[in-house]
Amino acid sequence: MASQLAISREAKRKLNGIYAMAIASIFSIVVFAYLPKVSGDVTYSFVLDKEWVLIQQWVIDSRVGAYGFSALSVLFTALAYYLFRKGKKHGIAIFGFSIGLFMAFLCWASAGDFVPFTGLLQGGLILAVPLIYGSLAGLVCERSGVINIAIEGQLLGAAFIAGITGSLLKNAWLGLLIAPFAGALISLLLAVFAIKYRIDQVILGFVINVLIIGLTSFAAQRFLREDSEKWNESPILQPINIPILSKLPIIGPMFFSQTIIIYLLYVIIVVTQVALFKSKWGLRMRSVGELPVAAESVGIDVNKVRFRNVIIAGAIAGFGGAYFTVGSVGSFSREMTAGMGFIALAALIFGRWTPLGALSAALVFGFADQLRSVLSIAGTPIPSAFMMMVPYIATIIAVSGFVGRVRAPAADGIPYQRGGSH
Amino acid sequence: MIKKILDKTLLPLFAFLLALFVGGLVIGFTDNKVLAKISSPIEFLKILGSTVGNAYLALFQGAIYDPNLAEGKSFMAGFYPLSETMVATAPLILCGLSVALAFKSGLFNIGAQGQFIFGAIGASYIGFKYEMPMVMHILVATLAGVILAALWGGIVGLLKAKTGAHEVIVTIMLNYIAAKFLLFILSTKYFLRPGRLDPIAPPVKESAMLPGLFGVDYRVNIGIFIALAAAAFIWWLLNRSIMGFRFRAVGANSSAARTAGISVSAAMIATMAISGALAGMGGAIHTLGNQYELTDTVAASFGFDAITVALLGRGTPLGVVLASFLFAGLRVGGQTMQANVGVPVEIVLVIQALVVLFIAAPDLVKRIFRLRNLQEASAMASKGWNG
Numbered sequence: 001m002a003s004q005l006a007i008s009r010e011a012k013r014k015l016n017g018i019y020a021m022a023i024a025s026i027f028s029i030v031v032f033a034y035l036p037k038v039s040g041d042v043t044y045s046f047v048l049d050k051e052w053v054l055i056q057q058w059v060i061d062s063r064v065g066a067y068g069f070s071a072l073s074v075l076f077t078a079l080a081y082y083l084f085r086k087g088k089k090h091g092i093a094i095f096g097f098s099i100g101l102f103m104a105f106l107c108w109a110s111a112g113d114f115v116p117f118t119g120l121l122q123g124g125l126i127l128a129v130p131l132i133y134g135s136l137a138g139l140v141c142e143r144s145g146v147i148n149i150a151i152e153g154q155l156l157g158a159a160f161i162a163g164i165t166g167s168l169l170k171n172a173w174l175g176l177l178i179a180p181f182a183g184a185l186i187s188l189l190l191a192v193f194a195i196k197y198r199i200d201q202v203i204l205g206f207v208i209n210v211l212i213i214g215l216t217s218f219a220a221q222r223f224l225r226e227d228s229e230k231w232n233e234s235p236i237l238q239p240i241n242i243p244i245l246s247k248l249p250i251i252g253p254m255f256f257s258q259t260i261i262i263y264l265l266y267v268i269i270v271v272t273q274v275a276l277f278k279s280k281w282g283l284r285m286r287s288v289g290e291l292p293v294a295a296e297s298v299g300i301d302v303n304k305v306r307f308r309n310v311i312i313a314g315a316i317a318g319f320g321g322a323y324f325t326v327g328s329v330g331s332f333s334r335e336m337t338a339g340m341g342f343i344a345l346a347a348l349i350f351g352r353w354t355p356l357g358a359l360s361a362a363l364v365f366g367f368a369d370q371l372r373s374v375l376s377i378a379g380t381p382i383p384s385a386f387m388m389m390v391p392y393i394a395t396i397i398a399v400s401g402f403v404g405r406v407r408a409p410a411a412d413g414i415p416y417q418r419g420g421s422h
Numbered sequence: 423m424i425k426k427i428l429d430k431t432l433l434p435l436f437a438f439l440l441a442l443f444v445g446g447l448v449i450g451f452t453d454n455k456v457l458a459k460i461s462s463p464i465e466f467l468k469i470l471g472s473t474v475g476n477a478y479l480a481l482f483q484g485a486i487y488d489p490n491l492a493e494g495k496s497f498m499a500g501f502y503p504l505s506e507t508m509v510a511t512a513p514l515i516l517c518g519l520s521v522a523l524a525f526k527s528g529l530f531n532i533g534a535q536g537q538f539i540f541g542a543i544g545a546s547y548i549g550f551k552y553e554m555p556m557v558m559h560i561l562v563a564t565l566a567g568v569i570l571a572a573l574w575g576g577i578v579g580l581l582k583a584k585t586g587a588h589e590v591i592v593t594i595m596l597n598y599i600a601a602k603f604l605l606f607i608l609s610t611k612y613f614l615r616p617g618r619l620d621p622i623a624p625p626v627k628e629s630a631m632l633p634g635l636f637g638v639d640y641r642v643n644i645g646i647f648i649a650l651a652a653a654a655f656i657w658w659l660l661n662r663s664i665m666g667f668r669f670r671a672v673g674a675n676s677s678a679a680r681t682a683g684i685s686v687s688a689a690m691i692a693t694m695a696i697s698g699a700l701a702g703m704g705g706a707i708h709t710l711g712n713q714y715e716l717t718d719t720v721a722a723s724f725g726f727d728a729i730t731v732a733l734l735g736r737g738t739p740l741g742v743v744l745a746s747f748l749f750a751g752l753r754v755g756g757q758t759m760q761a762n763v764g765v766p767v768e769i770v771l772v773i774q775a776l777v778v779l780f781i782a783a784p785d786l787v788k789r790i791f792r793l794r795n796l797q798e799a800s801a802m803a804s805k806g807w808n809g
Contacts, residue, residue, distance in 0.1 A: 214771025
């Protein structure tokens with residue numbers, strides 16, 4: 001009975017999602033194609049560097065483009081409904097729908113402008129990198145049953161340590177190497193106080209963020225400004241072109257002409273996704289995060305598993321932190337993570353506490369941000385402040401359950417004591 | 423009676439001392455003059471002590487009383503720093519009450535920052551846009567801010583009550599949305615100051631400015647009394663009113679409250695609306711009594727400091743007032759410390775975070791100070807995302 005109810009609820013959620021897609025497609029036709037009074041040519045440019053040229057430029061009338069791509073969204077919505085009725089997965093249809101909607105929006109927003117398409121994708125991916133690392137760190141923590149709103153602090157602390165290490169030793173690779181240890185150290189604070197002293201984890205995460213912001217800003221004021229050549233001028237990691245793959249049109253520069261931090265990210269994503277659902281480690285993680293009493297009854301030391309995973313999470317966040325200094329600009333500046341840790345948290349929640357979900361959400365948020373900066377140069381119909389709100393509004397919609405309800409791991413945030421009483 | 427007071431104040435006191443001590447170590451061990459003496463222990467301890475001592479002395483002088491300011495003038499002139507601390511205390515009390523009230527109803531309001539912003543927006547707009555007689559202008563402008571902020575806070579309660587969306591996630595997101603919204607409206611023609619391109623609204627009219635308490639030399643104004651009155655009101659609301667009883671019942675055990683016939687949804691929505699109103703009033707008096715104009719940084723970090731204030735104040739109105747005074751003093755004094763002895767003001771953030779960490783982990787403080795008999799209820803029970 002209960003499982004039947006769960007299935008029908010899940011089905012209802014999916015159906016609601018498809019309705020939302022239909023509404024969005026109609027919205028797209030009306031607003032992006034039908035309503036605009038004027039239309040202009042949009043020039044997409046596809047070539048960034050020395051990759052093989054498939055197509056150099058593509059010019060399309062904005063109204064025609066908007067109609068065309070909206071139609072694509074409608075088509076994929078229909079496909080999604082068809083697959084749903086057949087009882088098959090319709091993830092691919094959602095992907096197609098999103099691309100259609102995105103392109104329709106782009107045609108509308110940049111009518112009469114030049115759009116560096118490949119650059120847009122590449123920039124979006126780069127902006128998403130710290131978000132993905134951050135959300136995976138949150139995922140490993142929260143799937144184990146410890147709330148992590150200290151992602152911001154973990155990113156910032158690791159960025160700081162990586163930056164000064166890279167600068168003092170004049171070696172970006174050593175900066176990258178030390179970053180996961182810095183992240184793990186901050187996680188240690190989270191683990192000790194959350195698991196041993198059983199402090200409320202939201203308060204704890206909040207306090208850790210304040211502490212790290214305070215410490216790094218204090219140190220930045222004290223050392224980095226006075227003797228910045230010694231302390232705060234780290235070399236940066238250079239992009240590595242992967243032979244042949246980096247020559248592929250469009251996806252080459254986007255995926256295969258990046259720094260080591262991004263290649264490492266691919267590995268971590270795959271490992272997390274596979275290990276979470278297929279390995280002993282993942283099974284234990286999920287069991288202590290969902291039903292710790294049951295986990296203990298089969299001999300798992302709940303708090304030990306949690307402790308270890310919180311530390312691992314910190315190390316993952318550490319790599320993301322390294323991106324801010326040795327991975328991009330080299331020097332540290334106070335509060336340079338600028339709330340990225342919270343967008344990562346939003347991505348985690350929006351992605352329903354799954355690796356692929358968090359990845360997709362982080363990518364969407366990264367692209368939205370990149371799009372905002374590209375469009376703000378071109379001059380857009382919508383104020384850039386509203387585009388900045390996208391991740392936050394999307395997350396509120398997600399947790400409110402307007403389009404399906406997201407649910408955190410059942411024991412997330414509840415300290416565990418031997419014997420299951422808490 | 424004395425033991426009861428001691429029980430309540432010892433932990434915060436020890437937590438604060440411990441935080442000052444750790445903060446002192448951070449100051450000392452990052453100072454080049456101190457580090458230069460590290461080879462000779464006695465010299466080292468001497469210079470460590472004097473460096474840290476000087477820093478905290480400068481902090482005190484910047485926050486409470488500075489004899490240098492009194493020189494050649496009256497004794498009272500030395501209290502100028504105290505008046506500045508009062509200016510910063512007022513909005514902090516209101517934001518702290520916002521968080522504390524929500525605590526009592528079992529909600530964690532991280533959204534004081536966003537609610538503060540809406541309070542500032544409402545007060546600023548009425549303040550610069552309309553002509554009104556003095557007292558009325560202040561009242562209407564404050565009310566506008568309070569209503570906007572109550573609505574903004576109420577959204578959180580509504581979402582929590584109707585859909586179960588966790589208030590922590592929603593308020594974190596709403597803070598960012600409020601900050602972006604502020605940036606947006608400051609770029610519109612309704613708020614942009616004529617002749618300016620940077621995000622700044624026109625100054626509020628003189629009739630909307632909060633009157634000062636000690637003449638033009640001091641910035642301290644009636645805002646501090648407004649804040650204290652609000653604290654008294656919240657004390658009354660929580661401890662003497664039926665509504666407050668319902669709030670506390672929902673906070674203590676929402677299922678039991680529901681069984682007893684209390685509408686949990688209504689209590690949540692009302693709590694968040696009142697919390698929003700309080701933080702919004704903070705934004706309003708900060709705008710009308712201190713800043714006089716709306717900028718994109720008007721909220722500074724009041725809403726976030728408020729969380730530490732509420733935790734240090736154990737969620738009680740009196741505790742919030744005292745904690746606000748303490749943290750406002752640290753903030754204001756920290757500026758002087760940075761200017762006079764070159765210790766960056768950010769050390770205040772470190773001290774603030776440590777105080778709250780120690781308060782939240784009473785076991786740790788008890789162990790360090792060997793306090794065995796200290797009666798201590800945990801500041802807040804742990805709850806999960808789904809709770």
